Amino acid sequence: MGRETILKLETLNPIRSFKGRGADFLLRDTEETRAIVCASAGNFGQGLAYVARERGLSVRVFAAKTASPTKIARMRELGARVVVEGADFDSAKEAARAYAEGREECVFVEDGREPRIAEGAGTIGLELAPLRLDAVLVPVGNGALISGIGRWLKSRSPQTRVIGVVPAGAPVMAHSWRSGAPLSTETVRTSADGIAVRVAVAEAVNWMGQVVDDMLVVDEKAILDALRLLRDCLGLIVEPSAAVGIAALADRSIPGGRVATVLTGNNFDPELVGSL
Numbered sequence: 001m002g003r004e005t006i007l008k009l010e011t012l013n014p015i016r017s018f019k020g021r022g023a024d025f026l027l028r029d030t031e032e033t034r035a036i037v038c039a040s041a042g043n044f045g046q047g048l049a050y051v052a053r054e055r056g057l058s059v060r061v062f063a064a065k066t067a068s069p070t071k072i073a074r075m076r077e078l079g080a081r082v083v084v085e086g087a088d089f090d091s092a093k094e095a096a097r098a099y100a101e102g103r104e105e106c107v108f109v110e111d112g113r114e115p116r117i118a119e120g121a122g123t124i125g126l127e128l129a130p131l132r133l134d135a136v137l138v139p140v141g142n143g144a145l146i147s148g149i150g151r152w153l154k155s156r157s158p159q160t161r162v163i164g165v166v167p168a169g170a171p172v173m174a175h176s177w178r179s180g181a182p183l184s185t186e187t188v189r190t191s192a193d194g195i196a197v198r199v200a201v202a203e204a205v206n207w208m209g210q211v212v213d214d215m216l217v218v219d220e221k222a223i224l225d226a227l228r229l230l231r232d233c234l235g236l237i238v239e240p241s242a243a244v245g246i247a248a249l250a251d252r253s254i255p256g257g258r259v260a261t262v263l264t265g266n267n268f269d270p271e272l273v274g275s276l
Contacts, residue, residue: 003257005249006133006259007263008263011236014050015074016267018043019043022144022148023048024047025119025120026120027052027057034106035059036060037059037061037062039097040111041064042063042074042193042194042267043071043267046075048061060080062083062084062086062092062095063082064084064085064087064089065087066088090184111144112203112204113203119151121148122150125156128149128152129152133160136149136260136262137165137248137259137260138162138245139164139166139195139262140164140173140195140215141194141195141241143201143204145264146208146212147208149262150212161213161214164212164216165244165245165247167218167219167244169188169196171185172197172198172199173208173215174217181205182200194239194240216248223247224275226247226250227276229250231276236263237266238263242262242265245262
């Protein structure tokens with residue numbers, strides 16, 4: 001990489017991703033008794049299911065027809081009721097919203113809109129702040145993670161640039177950040193299923209506008225090359241969404257001698273290993 005590069009591993013936990021941080025903070029000390037309804041590509045659903053199970057709450061997750069079979073299976077193993085509906089993540093989200101609407105026994109939870117989810121995910125920023133980094137590169141899906149990390153770093157390590165990374169096949173959060181307004185695209189097409197967002201969440205776009213310094217877009221070849229680099233140099237296999245920060249560092253000229261990126265999860269399908 002030509003610089004000191006720090007990797008923040010968020011895979012060595014029961015759900016193998018960072019999503020438990022926000023789910024735990026959302027439901028901590030809660031008096032909620034209603035069933036939780038959400039949409040997820042897989043990791044957020046696992047986080048909610050894991051935390052809700054310990055609090056005696058039920059979870060219904062809507063996942064797209066294109067969702068990872070591995071992630072669907074793990075959500076079910078953790079006790080979530082998974083409904084497969086919709087052509088992509090945002091279609092599944094609309095189905096989840098429609099299901100919860102009018103049902104008093106349910107509450108719809110939207111990742112990227114709930115401040116407590118962003119605050120919980122942002123504890124990664126609290127852990128990175130003492131490292132005095134020049135830049136942190138963060139994979140961006142619905143925007144909760146980078147918003148939470150950015151909020152911490154701007155208050156504790158203001159010299160650190162907060163840079164979001166999205167795949168070229170799902171660029172809507174980069175476009176929305178640049179325009180300052182939530183946008184949408186007609187389709188998404190990327191191996192990085194965990195950040196394959198088609199419709200930007202307005203709240204997250206607003207948060208990002210306050211704390212994000214730049215947004216980068218990486219193509220599929222760069223993501224695949226980053227997956228191979230992590231495998232060959234560190235013996236790590238992560239899901240494509242987690243590798244976009246490495247893809248940007250390897251493919252772009254980013255100022256700074258000390259940088260970090262977050263390896264957000266490794267809930268990958270077995271086929272990924274054979275494709276590397």
